Amino acid sequence: MRPTATDGPTALVTGANRGLGLETCRQLVAQGFRVVLTSRKESVGMAATQKLNSEGRDVVYHQLDITDGESISALAGDLPRLAPRLDVLVNNAGVGSWGADRAASARTIAVNYFGSRDVTDALLPFIPRGGRVVMVSSGMGELSYLGRDLRSKFADPALTRPALEALVASYLRDLEKGDPGKAGWPSAYSVSKISMNALARILARELVSRGIRINSVCPGWVRTDMGGPNASRSVQVGARSIVLGATGVGDATGGFFRDGKMIAW
Numbered sequence: 649m650r651p652t653a654t655d656g657p658t659a660l661v662t663g664a665n666r667g668l669g670l671e672t673c674r675q676l677v678a679q680g681f682r683v684v685l686t687s688r689k690e691s692v693g694m695a696a697t698q699k700l701n702s703e704g705r706d707v708v709y710h711q712l713d714i715t716d717g718e719s720i721s722a723l724a725g726d727l728p729r730l731a732p733r734l735d736v737l738v739n740n741a742g743v744g745s746w747g748a749d750r751a752a753s754a755r756t757i758a759v760n761y762f763g764s765r766d767v768t769d770a771l772l773p774f775i776p777r778g779g780r781v782v783m784v785s786s787g788m789g790e791l792s793y794l795g796r797d798l799r800s801k802f803a804d805p806a807l808t809r810p811a812l813e814a815l816v817a818s819y820l821r822d823l824e825k826g827d828p829g830k831a832g833w834p835s836a837y838s839v840s841k842i843s844m845n846a847l848a849r850i851l852a853r854e855l856v857s858r859g860i861r862i863n864s865v866c867p868g869w870v871r872t873d874m875g876g877p878n879a880s881r882s883v884q885v886g887a888r889s890i891v892l893g894a895t896g897v898g899d900a901t902g903g904f905f906r907d908g909k910m911i912a913w
């Protein structure tokens with residue numbers, strides 16, 4: 649850990665040791681950001697940071713497992729020594745579970761929803777007026793994947809944080825019972841991203857008075873470890889969609905974007 653040398657805006661990216669997170673760091677630095685690259689495994693994150701710095705980038709490293717409260721607190725404690733403020737937070741870290749395995753499904757909710765929620769809550773105090781939060785979501789987080797009753801609950805423009813938490817808890821209960829599909833739930837991955845999107849809309853309302861914008865972004869189907877080799881997009885094109893969410897969507901807040909263009913919830 650060392651403080652950065654330059655004085656530009658600062659961005660922090662979660663899950664940035666590989667895939668879209670790493671390329672997002674590369675593109676943000678190219679746009680003049682100082683970047684805090686984070687990863688749950690220190691060795692791979694340090695190696696990724698060294699690689700970017702050897703390309704002449706300005707990147708600092710901090711460990712962050714987004715499901716570990718102590719790791720989140722350690723980052724929040726160290727952040728003032730890494731950067732004077734946080735202009736952009738990119739909640740990129742994620743895992744995928746599309747099948748029926750209960751443990752993998754619960755883990756997907758723990759990482760993609762609870763992890764991104766907890767990191768956002770912990771780092772919001774460092775984000776100044778004019779700052780942005782990007783939730784790296786997915787087209788599989790569209791509301792259309794839900795059964796009709798659930799869809800209207802998630803789509804409710806007056807949805808509150810406690811009501812959202814109750815919906816996520818009800819998914820986990822239905823998962824435990826063994827057949828969440830019967831209650832109208834799609835895959836755990838879809839539930840995690842639908843919930844993340846709902847949280848973005850709730851936070852957008854809450855953060856208006858602080859001048860902080862938060863949007864969800866879909867990178868498209870991208871050739872990473874998660875997307876697989878047959879995906880239609882390169883990691884550069886996918887990460888560009890994320891970076892546009894951080895820099896190129898004007899004053900929008902509480903929106904869902906792909907390639908800088910608004911898409912349907």
Ligand SMILES: NC(=O)c1ccc[n+]([C@@H]2O[C@H](COP(=O)([O-])OP(=O)(O)OC[C@H]3O[C@@H](n4cnc5c(N)ncnc54)[C@H](OP(=O)(O)O)[C@@H]3O)[C@@H](O)[C@H]2O)c1
Pocket residue numbers: 662663664665666667668669687688689712713714715739740741742743759763784785786787866867868869870871872873874875876879
């Ligand atoms: N690829 C696609 O087609 C696609 C499409 C739509 C949305 N997305 C979203 O884009 C984001 C990045 O995906 P990707 O394709 O780049 O996937 P990836 O190559 O599998 O990378 C996922 C990253 O998340 C990290 N991660 C997982 N659990 C973590 C935790 N508990 N704490 C911190 N980091 C953690 C991984 O770290 P480790 O190396 O330690 O596992 C890795 O760095 C995800 O949110 C994904 O849902 C991807």
